[in-house]
Amino acid sequence: MKKLKIARPLIPNNKFMLTIATIAIALTGCTKKQAAELSPEPSGPEEVTVKNVSYTNFAKALFETKCSSCHTAGRPASARWEFNGYNSVKNHITRINNVVLVTKTMPIGGTLTAKEIELLDAWIKRNTPEN
Ligand code: HEC
Numbered sequence: 090m091k092k093l094k095i096a097r098p099l100i101p102n103n104k105f106m107l108t109i110a111t112i113a114i115a116l117t118g119c120t121k122k123q124a125a126e127l128s129p130e131p132s133g134p135e136e137v138t139v140k141n142v143s144y145t146n147f148a149k150a151l152f153e154t155k156c157s158s159c160h161t162a163g164r165p166a167s168a169r170w171e172f173n174g175y176n177s178v179k180n181h182i183t184r185i186n187n188v189v190l191v192t193k194t195m196p197i198g199g200t201l202t203a204k205e206i207e208l209l210d211a212w213i214k215r216n217t218p219e220n
Pocket residue numbers: 152155156157158159160165166169170181184185188189195196197198199
């Protein structure tokens with residue numbers, strides 16, 4: 090209701106200026122997003138969702154933790170598919186999609202959470218963005 094103060098004829102000049110300044114700050118002040126960029130986020134990195142999921146923010150860690158024990162060079166299943174970075178995933182995404190999301194035969198001896206399955210599926214549907 091500060092705006093109403095402007096209309097009062099007997100308002101002291103400094104208060105009037107303060108009101109104008111307050112309105113100006115409200116109009117030009119930073120948005121929540123800008124504020125988040127300026128200050129280091131106290132609540133950790135931005136949440137990964139089906140809309141922003143990428144190799145960097147999600148898939149890399151998934152393959153590292155759930156697949157690399159068998160699928161990196163020198164490991165038992167590396168002949169079938171060797172995980173060694175983004176291209177090794179992108180170039181075999183059809184087979185990966187098949188064994189993880191369709192037949193669910195991978196990861197052997199482990200499971201993905203419902204959230205991980207949802208994000209992996211979304212990432213593949215978004216055409217596996219790297220960032
Ligand atoms: C405990 C070891 C192990 C883990 C962990 C594992 N795999 Fe495998 N993977 C294998 C083995 C063994 C084969 C060969 C299976 C076969 O020949 O039937 C294989 C085969 C594959 C293949 C080849 C399928 C094809 O079409 O030929 C892909 C792709 C694959 N795994 C992806 C993954 C992914 C992605 C993950 C992680 C989510 C994963 N694997 C986790 C052991 C593992």
